[in-house]
Amino acid sequence: MDRPLIIALDFQDRQEVETFLKKFEDEKLYVKVGMELFYQEGPSIISHIKQLGHKIFLDLKLHDIPNTVKQAMRGLAKLDVDLVNVHAAGGKKMMQAAIEGLEAGTPEGKKRPACIAVTQLTSTSQSMVDEELLIKGDINEVVLHYAQNAKESGLEGVVCSTHEVESLNQNLGTSFMTVTPGIRMKDDSSDDQTRIATPGQARRLGSTAIVVGRSITKAENPYKAYLNVKKAWEEIGE
Numbered sequence: 001m002d003r004p005l006i007i008a009l010d011f012q013d014r015q016e017v018e019t020f021l022k023k024f025e026d027e028k029l030y031v032k033v034g035m036e037l038f039y040q041e042g043p044s045i046i047s048h049i050k051q052l053g054h055k056i057f058l059d060l061k062l063h064d065i066p067n068t069v070k071q072a073m074r075g076l077a078k079l080d081v082d083l084v085n086v087h088a089a090g091g092k093k094m095m096q097a098a099i100e101g102l103e104a105g106t107p108e109g110k111k112r113p114a115c116i117a118v119t120q121l122t123s124t125s126q127s128m129v130d131e132e133l134l135i136k137g138d139i140n141e142v143v144l145h146y147a148q149n150a151k152e153s154g155l156e157g158v159v160c161s162t163h164e165v166e167s168l169n170q171n172l173g174t175s176f177m178t179v180t181p182g183i184r185m186k187d188d189s190s191d192d193q194t195r196i197a198t199p200g201q202a203r204r205l206g207s208t209a210i211v212v213g214r215s216i217t218k219a220e221n222p223y224k225a226y227l228n229v230k231k232a233w234e235e236i237g238e
């Protein structure tokens, strides 16, 4: 099974992206374009990265009424990205509408982008769930419940933290993707992420893919940092 390391291209503009990608020479990457870059550069950044031969996760986390999400996904499907996402908190009708929109918008002869749902952001902690969001229950159960809804809605997987991966694999099967951000080289964090793990822990726990941003993009030598993360992610094997 293909287990990608997805680099989050959290940059302000195309120039910064080009400077970063030049450091990787001929390497074919799997990259993530999120709100920061897409809102500045628009769809042209997608075709530019595609032309360079990289795979793309377009991480816009759609969350709106079903019809709006359906029409937005119809447009995003035309961009020929590999992976898109929604917030599972939008509910099953919204997630089903996302799939309908993707199917309607995917050009003839092209593969529909896979669609995954954010369960609980990796910046969310148990105390936030309890005290701020007023969601009842253990965060692991909340993530599992949202993931079950995503699967029943026809999505191909979820975004979750590595801490929930074992339970999701047991309950929903390993072909249901678990894409895990919140990756740090050391298992401690003083930034905005709370549910974190190292690449090695993510592999052992069974993540389908890891998403890594600042540990690579803000490193003094991003290419070296990428190779280190890749080694840690791949060295345990299947």
Ligand SMILES: O=c1ccn([C@@H]2O[C@H](COP(=O)(O)O)[C@@H](O)[C@H]2O)c(=O)[nH]1
Residues within 6 Å of the ligand: 008, 010, 034, 118, 120, 121, 122, 123, 159, 160, 181, 182, 183, 193, 211, 212, 213, 214, 215
């Ligand atoms: O729950 C989520 C969903 C998405 N993300 C995104 O992943 C990267 C992580 O970046 P780091 O710099 O490695 O923290 C970022 O683009 C987030 O928008 C997430 O972190 N958690």
